Amino acid sequence: MARSAVPFQIVAPLVVVLLGVAVAAAVAALGVRELRSQREDAAHLRSELLAVTCAARLDAITSEHHGPFVQQSARRAGAEFLVLEVETAAVLESSLATVDAALARRFVEETTGTLETELGLTHFSAAPFAGGERLAVALVGAPEVPFASSSLATSVATFAALLIAAAAFVAWALARDVHGDVMFVRTRIVEMAKEERAPEGEPIPVRTIDQVGQLTASFNVLLERFKAAERAYRQDLSGATAFDRDRSDFLAALSHELRTPLNAILGFADVLLAEVDGPLSEEARENLTIVRTSGEHLRSLIDDILALSAIESGELRLSRELADVASIARDVVAEARVTAEQKGLPILLEVPEAPALAHVDARRVRQILSNVVGNAVKFTTDGYVRVTVSQDTEDVRVVVSDTGPGIPAEALERIFHEYQQTGGPTAQRSGTGLGLAITRRLVQMHGGTVRVESTLGEGASFSISLPIDVGAGSLSSIPPRPWGAREPLIREG
The missing domain is CATH 3.30.450.20 (PAS domain)
Structure with missing residues (x-):
């Protein structure tokens, strides 16, 4: 070695x-x-x-x-x-x-x-x-x-030669004894480090009471602590593995048990709203619309929970292709206008004339933009929402700005945590607070960044940068992390 x-x-x-x-x-x-x-x-x-x-x-x-x-x-x-x-x-x-x-x-x-x-x-x-x-x-x-x-030079040279000879002899005599002890400790440590040996190793006998002996004793104490930490780690890992397995099974069952009746409810609501079985009264149509809207909201919540679980477990992987981010932004804005028009809120879209092409997972980019644009529409009551798409030599950038209530400075980082929303009770909106957490994880998987700037009472601006090419900073998936951990594994620079 x-x-x-x-x-x-x-x-x-x-x-x-x-x-x-x-x-x-x-x-x-x-x-x-x-x-x-x-x-x-x-x-x-x-x-x-x-x-x-x-x-x-x-x-x-x-x-x-x-x-x-x-x-x-x-x-x-x-x-x-x-x-x-x-x-x-x-x-x-x-x-x-x-x-x-x-x-x-x-x-x-x-x-x-x-x-x-x-x-x-x-x-x-x-x-x-x-x-x-x-x-x-x-x-x-x-x-x-x-x-x-x-004469001085001769005297100094003679003195230096004698001094060096004496110093070398004394140092050699001291180092000879130390060498044996050091090599003994080194040999034992090298043996422990071999792959075929058990990782916990065995204590090293203390043969001297000098610094080498103290070092050996300290190493033995460290070895005992390592053994205890490894035992605790194995126990925790076994428990965490079992917990993740149970969680995956639970989410799979939850997905099946909730989606099946929910899809049936939404399907029947669509059939009734289409008046296949006859015309509906105004009150019945209004009630069916409420049923369908609530069902869509519930399905969105289920999708968010399952998506976050897949990201945290490392099961979610990107399917990259050369896609037009500007076209995806147009589709997202078109869908969001339905909700915005009900509030009398205009959505302004600014895209370049040429396609904004990038190697991305088009489905996940659509999910990213839907979360950010949807939040802007949800929290803005007066003014407007603007979506701007631009491109340079390395990145495609999407900026979503609004004239909503804004975000407090102390909450700018917290909004990207799971189950977090800003503001007091009067500012809470429907949802689980998972949208922005999922958004940042998906952007990180693409090797990009998401940033937010806000002023209370004036609105907020979210800036999303996605690299055009697949770079070293991008990931096909994010490594799993302990359930409920607050900090992401990948920190933005």
Whole structure:
């Protein structure tokens, strides 16, 4: 089995060795800093000594000999010398080819200091002579490699080698004992992880009292908790499986026992309303219409309950085909206009001239739009309902907006839960509150999104986006989830 982490027996010696190297590097850094300080001090003192000596010699000879003396002193001392006029900062004699006037003025004003030249950091000192009217300036470069650097490097290298060797030996001695315990625990855990072994495994013997032993003891505690959790899970799973089986059987029986007489009632109501057996009085026709409307409402409730059950159990699957969403929207609006006209409520439809094609389950898209448009008509008493279909390169979008009472902000997410409706008792309408829950699940199965925006007293707007092509986010079905769970398995981003 591949391991991505570095084993402990390698890390421990490596850490100790790196610590030794760090200590050696720190010692070397301190030594180099001290050597550099000594180098600067030596260069400064040498420049002062040369300047004073040069001034004394220049004071003892005549002016016509100053030039040869300066050149000769520069060759012998390995330094540079200048003779300056104090009052004018004029260069009288110099071993340098050229001297900048500003630099000469600095020598007169400061008399000692450092400056950067082509040779690096250079120390200068000025000593007066000729009654203070002239200055002898000596420039000494600090050596790049102090004389003790090689000795320091040798000492540090030897010290580092000894320190690393000692650290490696100590670390190896410590890691050797740890390695055996770690490999023992690892081998037992790897054996437990094999597929042919029982998942609960057996406790690992604790052989030491160090960190490895504590880790082993903690693992054994975790193993016992896992065994208890697995037993509880198996019991819960067995109960949930039996419950789902009983629920499926109950819903199947409910569907058959309710649909059969309900279809008969609706069929006979249609026959009577068609006046096949003779004309009906106005009162009889009104009563039959109530019977048929109530039957249709009951069948709609049964269909919603069965559809939600099929979605939750994972039995509902999409049958995709290339369909015109705009055409589906036209059919849904045409059906909803029957109810809307009874309330004097206009439904406005805006669709593109070209077909809005997408790979969808046409039947389920019709169910999605029927739920949303039906809710808009149901909750809107004044104003209008508008259905807009649009298409871009990736999605077909359907927006259903109304001028109803609106939805409180705190209820915008709750309306997509099962058996939930918004508003107080006066705002309740007929229905189970399953329509929007089913709508969001079906949209998610298509890989789309459904969003709602609302302002109290001004209405609500539902936006449904369906991908044109079958993408990675779409599902043929939604995995089953525990009955009655409030949160959907698939969360919208």
